[in-house]
Amino acid sequence: MTNYVLDLISRSIAGGRVLPEHEELPERVKPNKDAPADTPLHAPPVSQKESIALSGVFRSYANSRGSFTPALQNIDLEIEQGEFVCIVGPSGCGKSTLLHLLAGLDRPTSGQVIVDGSPVQGPGTDRILLFQELGLFPWLTVRQNVEFGLKMAGVSRDERKERARVFLRMVHLSHFEDHYIHQLSGGMKQRVALARSLALRPKILLMDEPFAALDAQTRDMLHDELERLWKENSPTIVFVTHNVREAVRLGDRVLLMSFRPGRIKSQFQVTLPRPRHVEDADVAYLSKEILGQLREEIDRSFNAEYSREEKR
């Protein structure tokens, strides 16, 4: 009974505010008028063991003028189990929205999001999203943060501690396990969030610009760690970034999204042998090609912003 009431309360506090617009879309963007015709997609290899399948996914948000701003338009996407997919695109292209849909923190306006054969109904610990804003709990220590998901899953205290330590060692934060979040630097916070996500050993890891705020050395190190972890446990990874080289360094496949409304504009299979490095010539070469297309989208996003300014 008490639990039922608390459940209702929690939902009213947290759940009620899950769906409203979280990407701040400008009001004056006209949906879809000047968007180019759909670029044909390379059909991904048909596979029995696809992990994620999106079909005809639209997501739009009510704006302040009472109409709807599309954030995602007609997304068809299949991701294989154990695949490492990177998504690049200009800001405001709905990359984060896509991850939220996969995590079950948001629902599509229409279309289907299917994970492991069944439609996504809500959040689940098989899919863990590493938020851009991190969302670390300031009232918990570093280790308690990492243990949080395990605690919710009812893992025993000793095992939680054990597992948290493994992942803290991996992100080189063993000496900080009893610190509180505000005592850490930006890069350290990022690593805590990474460890917290990994501790649940999710089958699907969704990462929203996780390394954007890090210095180059730390980022390189975490690229290696992430790749090693991926090889060992082979989770499916969907990795959003604005850094094309990072995408090519890490991904089996790089998806390029168009500026508002977000669509998958083109895809690139990355067949370069691993381990790769961001400084590799091959990585740079492929990045250049992707970057060329990304520039067009960035220009379009700038133009949209600019015309908005002018109309004021």
Next chain:
Amino acid sequence: MKKSVNQLIFATGVLVVWEGLALLKLWPPYVFPTPRGVAESFWAGFADHSILIGIAVSLRRVAIGYGISVVLGILLGILLTWSRFLQDTLGGVILSLQSLPSICWVPLALLWFGLSETAIIFVTVMGSMLAVTQATKAGFDNVPRILSMAGRNLGAKGPQLFWHVLLPASMPYLVDGLKQGWAFAWRSLIQGEMLYVTLGLGQLLVAGRDLNDINQVVVVMVLIAGIGYAVDGILFRRLETSLRGKWGTTIAAAN
């Protein structure tokens, strides 16, 4: 260490100036209390137990009143957060009632409960409960959306989400509200006690005036302020320090 030295210097200074003014005899003794008179009155009050009884009775009342207002206040705050309807309707009523000085509840309390213990506790509750309610609601309303999303993402749902994410996330506001509620409860109680004669510090204060005993008046005033401060320290200072230690000095920017 430095702080206590400063405080000692300040207290000595006040006493010296006070005694100096008293020695000048600028005002008659029934208007201007002397340090010695106050000390004697204090001693006398302890000797005939009137001060200890007053403190005990007032503390018992405030404990009951504040306890009720914390429980009801938090529940009401949760209800307001939960129900849009209550928020739209009762929310405004609560805001307007908060502008009512707690002494305004005394006539109503007397009509409802008579000259009784219940009446005075009612006034205490009404004086402090709404502050707790407001803070609870503000606390839940201001839980950063990212924290509840992160909680859900990591598998917390329903009651778990409430106990492990929403409640701790609203703690800074909640502690503020409880602290404010305490100050309001203590004030409301003393005000209520001053209005009709029963035991308690408020009544001792009024008795002091009735007897033209300015020393007793000062003694009781000092006691009321001192107890308010001490209880605040016992209840909240450690809690606040611990919160600040965890969240950092700027709670809003902790994330």
